[in-house]
Amino acid sequence: MVLYILVSIIAYFIGSVSFAVIFSRKFAGFDVRDKGSKGAGATNVLRTAGAKIALLTLVCDILKGIIAIVVAIIIGKIWTEIDMDILKYLAGFFAILGHTFPIFFEFRGGKGVATALGVLVTLNWKIGLICLIFGLIIIVITKMVSVGSILSAILYPILTIFMADVEFGAVIISILIALFVIFNHRENLKRIKNGTENKLNFKN
Numbered sequence: 106m107v108l109y110i111l112v113s114i115i116a117y118f119i120g121s122v123s124f125a126v127i128f129s130r131k132f133a134g135f136d137v138r139d140k141g142s143k144g145a146g147a148t149n150v151l152r153t154a155g156a157k158i159a160l161l162t163l164v165c166d167i168l169k170g171i172i173a174i175v176v177a178i179i180i181g182k183i184w185t186e187i188d189m190d191i192l193k194y195l196a197g198f199f200a201i202l203g204h205t206f207p208i209f210f211e212f213r214g215g216k217g218v219a220t221a222l223g224v225l226v227t228l229n230w231k232i233g234l235i236c237l238i239f240g241l242i243i244i245v246i247t248k249m250v251s252v253g254s255i256l257s258a259i260l261y262p263i264l265t266i267f268m269a270d271v272e273f274g275a276v277i278i279s280i281l282i283a284l285f286v287i288f289n290h291r292e293n294l295k296r297i298k299n300g301t302e303n304k305l306n307f308k309n
Contacts, residue, residue, distance in 0.1 A: 108184055109195055115180075116173040116196040120203025120220060123210045124165040125150050128158050138213055142303070145207075146215030148250050152303070163219050166204065170223025173200035190271045194278035197224035201282060205289055216289040218254045221282060225261060232264045248304040251293035258286040 125145040129137035133154040138145050140153040147166060151159035177196035181189050201217040201224065226233030236257040244253035265271065265279040296302040 108180065108187060109192060112177045112180055112192055113195050113199040115176055116199040117203040118208070119169055119173045119176070120200035120205075120217075121207035121209050121214075122169065123204070123207045123214055124169075125162045125215060126210050128162050128165075129154050132158050144215050145210070145213065146217075147219055149215075166215070166219035167223035167226075169204065170197060170200050170220040170225075171227045172223075173197060174224060174227040188272065188274065190275040191278070193228055194271075194275045194282075197221075197228060198278055198282050198285070200224060201285060205285075216254070217286055218250075221258070221286055224282070229265070229269050232261065232268055235264060236261055244305070248306075249297070249302050250305065251290050251302060252297065255287055255290050255294070258283040 123145045125137050125147065129135060129150060135153075137150050137153055141149045142152070143149070147159045147163035150162045173196045174193050177192045178189070181187050181192045201220050203214075204217045204220040205214045206212040207214045222233065222237060225236055239260055240253035240257035242253075243256050244250055247253070262276065262280040262283045265276055269275070269279075293302060
């Protein structure tokens with residue numbers, strides 16, 4: 106139990122490093138949370154600070170998810186009688202939690218999609234790749250990042266159940282990850298319902 110708690114705390118701290126805030130302050134001279142959708146994620150950085158900073162933010166946010174899982178694996182190998190799947194899935198969940206509620210940045214973060222992608226790809230690259238491609242297709246069709254993110258989140262635990270060779274506990278955590286990402290898009294869901302959700306312009 107102590108190991109699970111330790112890994113969860115470390116993963117949360119890793120997730121709490123908000124690159125959207127760091128890069129927007131350093132390269133654009135403002136806090137991205139004060140502009141656009143107020144979110145500390147790559148999408149809002151793209152809209153407010155430009156593609157280069159957004160791409161850098163995206164890569165670093167994905168890496169947070171990857172690093173959290175890798176750290177869990179390294180720590181888990183030190184102890185015996187540990188359910189490695191549970192340990193990795195917990196690390197993934199808490200990395201996303203840290204991204205959304207970063208302790209280093211007044212608990213005001215992003216929606217956790219990029220970090221979740223890093224988590225998914227590291228836990229099971231086939232499932233992660235399917236979710237990524239599916240999400241991108243939905244984004245291209247709808248021109249809404251939120252729709253692609255939400256539908257990919259729904260797909261994730263379904264694929265985990267049928268494709269991942271993991272125990273029941275890991276499946277439950279995959280469902281929690283999906284629900285948490287969907288919960289983070291609650292305002293987007295309201296805007297989608299009202300027809301006011303922001304859309305990407307692929308012509309620019």
